[in-house]
Amino acid sequence: MFKVAVIGASGLLGRAVVRELAAATPWQVVPTAFRHGGPQQTVLDVRDAQAVNAFVECEAPDAIVLAAAERRPDICEHDPAAARALNVDAVRSIATAARQRGAWVLSISTDYVFDGTQAPYRAGDTPNPLNAYGHSKLEGERALIEASDNALVLRLPLLYGPIVGWHESAVTSLVPAIIASAQPGAQAAPMDAWATRYPTFTPDVAFVIRELLLRCADGEPVRGVAQWSGDEPMTKHDIAVQLAQALGVEARLLAQPTPTDATPRPRDCHLDSGRLEALGMGRRTPFDVAIRAVLDAFMQNPQNGEPNA
Known part of the structure; x- marks a missing residue:
């Protein structure tokens, strides 16, 4: 039976991948988590090369999905060594162990490898990251x-x-400020209206990853670099407006036309998804539909937060 290791299975994307594979394939799935594994998760610190080697040797997966990373730009900026340990060194250790086993590896990277000045970006375009996060992810790709x-x-x-806490995504992390701004006498919540983002639903990404794994299982793995992205351009302010509508609150939002983040961020890194689209892959759930499912599920059950969308 085809065997897939999902490394970082307790995170936002990792959970979606495990959920998709469990629901739609007969494969054996081995999820891992850092420190606190669930009843069916293996605890694995990907920064420990010996532990990675032992895990791959023991489990002998046919494919590995690497979803563990340091994704917070501000944290990467303040502690680049810690970011490198997760985003570069761990990737190398996993790829090396996988090569010895003969396993295919899919590693998640970011649109922040580009500087945001010449979107849309094709997979073969020259990267030029603006911050430590983007640099670490580019090094990890290499x-x-x-x-x-x-x-x-x-x-x-x-x-x-689907979330287990508002903080898990830069989209849902806006919710507390939106709700607070709707209280009587509250000040308007400032929201960036400068940078354009393309919010992408993790169950859609998991669907794409399953399609890639199917090709791998059929002996036709996709290699090199590919990209997937939602297709709705939105600033943080645009996202906040839709969140307020979905929450049913009269939020007071202040659009900020210039960047205010301490860590530099690119203005528009729209990723061209043409390579995967040409292979007949992909699915995009409209933002308004997906975000309502996420919010409804979390508000109904904050301990779980896993919608059926």
């Missing part, structure tokens, strides 16, 4: 390709999906 010739970098933009 580490993957150098360590294995049977691997795929999958670049993704801003993700949102």
Whole structure:
């Protein structure tokens, strides 16, 4: 039976991948988590090369989906060594172990490898990251390709999906400020109206990853670099407006026309998804539909937050 290891299965994207594979395939799925594994999760610190080697040797997966990373730009900026340990060194260790096993590896990267000045970006366009996060993810891409010739970098933009806490996504993390702004006498919540993002639903990404794994299982793995993105351009202010509508609150929002983040961020890194679309892959759930499912599920059950969307 085809066997898939999902590394970082307790995170926003990892959970969606495990959920998709469990629902739609007969494969054996081995999920891992850092420190606190669930009843069916293996605890694995991907920064420990010996532990990674032992895990891959023991489980002998046919494919590995690497969804573990340091994704917070501000954290990467303040502690680039810690970011490198997760985003570069761990990728290299996993790719090396996978090569010895003969396993295909899919590693998640980001639109932040680009500087945001010449969107849309094709997979083969020259990267030029603006911050430590983007630099670490670009180095991780190169580490993957150098360590294995049977691997795929999958670049993704801003993700949102079923959550276990508002903080899990830069989309849902806006909710507390939106709700607070609707209280009597509250000040308007400032929201960036400068940078354009393309929010992408994690169950849609999981669907794409399952399609990629199907090709791998059929002996036709996709290698190199590919990209997937939602197709609705939105600023943080646009996202906040839709969140307020979905929440049913009269939010007071203040559009900020210039960047205010301490860590530099690109203005528009729209990823061209043409390579995967040409292979007949992909699914895009409209933002308004998806975000209502996410919010409804979390508000009804904050301990779970997993909608059926």
